[in-house]
Amino acid sequence: MSRRLALITGASAGIGAAFARVYAEAGCDVAITARRRDRLETLAAEIRKAHGVEVYCVSCDLAAPGAVDALLAEIKGHGREVDILVNNAGYGLPGGWSDTRWEDQAYFLQLMLTAPLELSHKVLGGMAQRGWGRILNIASLAGYAPVSSGHTLYGAVKAALIRFSQSVNIEMGAKGVHVTAVCPGFTLSEFHDVNGTRDAVNRLPRYLWQSAEQVARIGRKANEANRAVVVTGVPNKLIAGLSKVMPDDVGLMLGKSATWRQAGAKKT
């Protein structure tokens, strides 16, 4: 098999589906995974018809015990190795730290951090041996922006993915493996329906939004250029740049005032 294989997690919607289309368009076979098998099959049929590449659908809950090994075993069962890994599956967990169940936070950590780390760890060796590999970790502008209350671990997890990508980018660069953290801002997908913030974010100005396809194209291009981090779009780059030079105390003040404003808004 001469075509490279791109494994994309969370490909049943949004940014993951866009990455699957972008890599197939670039001539790669794709392995797409998420929980909703019907969505994966529909996307697979579309991609096969448009690009004539091989598409493997693997339905799994990536936060379930043993999910990463089962996913990689299924790909190996097709006689394939992962050449490109897009760690994308994700969601937001609403609520404050003390209002949420530990079980829900543990599941969130497993999907958002442990699974991408485990996947990248388990495919990196093969990539290094073959002298070619690509890993994209879909982080977020939230990994740079000041924190506020609620969605407590989201920014922390995305910041960890950014720092992790930077380290492994340095470690693997000489071995032909490119590693990139992709940091989108507000992106049109199902994300804000799932995390219950659709009404609030619909009030944001149009220039803050990007399509999932824009994010995927920018992400792939940056990864091909072996950039350790890419923030997608000019407004997001400005916000990330400002956040990086903003003293922590100022960021915390902004976070507090946003939180208190929201609390005040709820009382009225």
Ligand SMILES: NC(=O)c1ccc[n+]([C@@H]2O[C@H](COP(=O)([O-])OP(=O)(O)OC[C@H]3O[C@@H](n4cnc5c(N)ncnc54)[C@H](OP(=O)(O)O)[C@@H]3O)[C@@H](O)[C@H]2O)c1
């Ligand atoms: N949209 C934004 O504004 C935005 C901004 C910055 C970063 N991001 C990041 O971008 C990534 C993709 O989000 P999106 O905007 O494309 O959201 P989305 O449209 O809701 O898609 C999320 C994908 O993750 C999959 N997924 C969720 N839980 C899963 C689980 N337990 N096991 C396997 N797959 C699971 C979903 O598939 P199933 O439900 O079928 O399992 C779906 O394919 C996330 O990591 C998110 O944090 C999004």
